[in-house]
Amino acid sequence: MTLTSPSGSTVAEAEAFLDAHPEIEAFDIVLHDANGIGRGKIIRRHELLGMFKSGRHLPISILGLDICGEDVHETGLIWDEGDGDRRAWPLPGTLRPIHASNPPRGEVLMCVYNLDGTPMSSDPRHALQRQVEALAAEGLHPAGAFELEFFLLANERGPDGKMVPARDVLDGRRNSKTDVYSVDQLHGMLPLFNDVYADAAKAGIKAETLISEFAPGQYELTLHYREDVMQAADDLLRLKRMVRYHARQHGVTACFMAKPNEDYAGSGMHFHVSMLDDAGKNVFIEDVEGQYNPTILHALGGLRATMGESMLVFAPHANSWRRFASNSYAPVSPTWGVNNRSVALRIPAGDIRARRIEHRPAGVDSQPYLVAASVLAGIRHGLAHKMDPGPETTGNGYTDASDAPPIPVDWRSAIEAAKTSAFLKAALGEDMHRTFCAIKAAEYARVMRTVSEVDFDLYLHTV
Incomplete structure (x- = not known):
């Protein structure tokens, strides 16, 4: 399913990147929590286009973690919400090659939105955007x-x-x-x-x-x-x-x-x-x-x-x-x-x-x-x-x-x-x-x- 990305990202960006970087097989997808810690996943090359088309479901609790990565229930983001998924979307212009490593790797920054496309307001990036x-x-x-x-x-x-x-x-x-x-x-x-x-x-x-x-x-x-x-x-x-x-x-x-x-x-x-x-x-x-x-x-x-x-x-x-x-x-x-x-x-x-x-x-x-x-x-x-x-x-x-x-x-x-x-x-x-x-x-x-x-x-x- 292709949705309209609320972050402004486009499938064309991902397609152009893959064409330009056939050597890259894996990508860090990263969002930053209240402590500035990068949280997310490592995906394979064949998953990238699907993420740009439809976003990526992530549990809402990822934004309610302490410095040790443990749930803070008082945030209201854990069982109050049934730890339901929200949708993370790529941020335009952040899909880049990283690390002079073998094999080469890529990275893209993400931001979390509610399932209806509105900003998930416990994502720190949205606070700055406001x-x-x-x-x-x-x-x-x-x-x-x-x-x-x-x-x-x-x-x-x-x-x-x-x-x-x-x-x-x-x-x-x-x-x-x-x-x-x-x-x-x-x-x-x-x-x-x-x-x-x-x-x-x-x-x-x-x-x-x-x-x-x-x-x-x-x-x-x-x-x-x-x-x-x-x-x-x-x-x-x-x-x-x-x-x-x-x-x-x-x-x-x-x-x-x-x-x-x-x-x-x-x-x-x-x-x-x-x-x-x-x-x-x-x-x-x-x-x-x-x-x-x-x-x-x-x-x-x-x-x-x-x-x-x-x-x-x-x-x-x-x-x-x-x-x-x-x-x-x-x-x-x-x-x-x-x-x-x-x-x-x-x-x-x-x-x-x-x-x-x-x-x-x-x-x-x-x-x-x-x-x-x-x-x-x-x-x-x-x-x-x-x-x-x-x-x-x-x-x-x-x-x-x-x-x-x-x-x-x-x-x-x-x-x-x-x-x-x-x-x-x-x-x-x-x-x-x-x-x-x-x-x-x-x-x-x-x-x-x-x-x-x-x-x-x-x-x-x-x-």
Whole structure:
């Protein structure tokens, strides 16, 4: 049976791909859940056309899983629905060859719809699409890019139980120094990164600058700025999977935890965003350089005002909250500033034509669709209410938070703030909000009932 794809995908796209790639025999079909985890199936070549014609049935429970892939009944997506099927459809333009492997493989991103073709509103991608469409109705179109920070670690932990930076894949040299921005440091991992760049090019992803970051074994890959913010989020999720795959191929572990080592900086997922009008003009650009226009200031005001209610999206896991510390390059309050990396909301230096906001709170462990949806909703809130961002932070933002709106200080507080937030419910949509908060509450309960090595270390012989 051939149906009309609500995602806009066409059978012609699949036919053209198969004609162009006779060598590809298998495809990863991938959708991303509330934690950003890729879930789906591996299908064979002969199944691809049928999927493009009729979609692919998947259980609704796939969107109600926790970080361990276990059902969270409080989402209402498990037995309340009889774990019935919904239909996943391919996303146009995402059918690509991936992985320089033998045999070659393909990948296509999917999105979930109800059986009548309406969006299944607990799919995180639909939450972002809602915000993109709301802005379009207001004559605005978000553009942006994410930065990907991560660690490359040895597969085995050290004698003290801590993670150890991976040896260089080029020659096995040990890597134990921070060496921030060291070019020579990058050379030892070039075989791995060359594979990542080649894979990204096959998938149509423009991976750009590579940086040795502010911790031993930490790296950053930047992505090309997209005029389609949805594509920017797709790029980030696909690039994470590529890095993880090629790290395994080279015998090391790619780590996307926000804070794998308490002694060093954590890993962020900074989101750069600007707004274009219907004519394609960046509305954040000021007439006189340095005299910022009301549009970007109101956007900053909205982001500051809504940051506290959105922190669960930006820091969704227990480990996420270890990243926030003074003098750590992770913001601790909703400050804003110009050319200042100690603030949460930064206007970067550079060409005025590229004027944008760098949103810095999110960790690399966060879900980019939900991060972007929350940020865009915050910008819309600021523009609608003409919100004043308050005075710019100059100098050390870690000591300048006196007038900043309050934000949660830990995971539990963030969960409670998110649950009761009318703003976040509107930003994500009621179903996605319920699903996300239920999953986080279940994960919190899992962590809190787990007796850790820290418990034994602190209390075994002392209480």
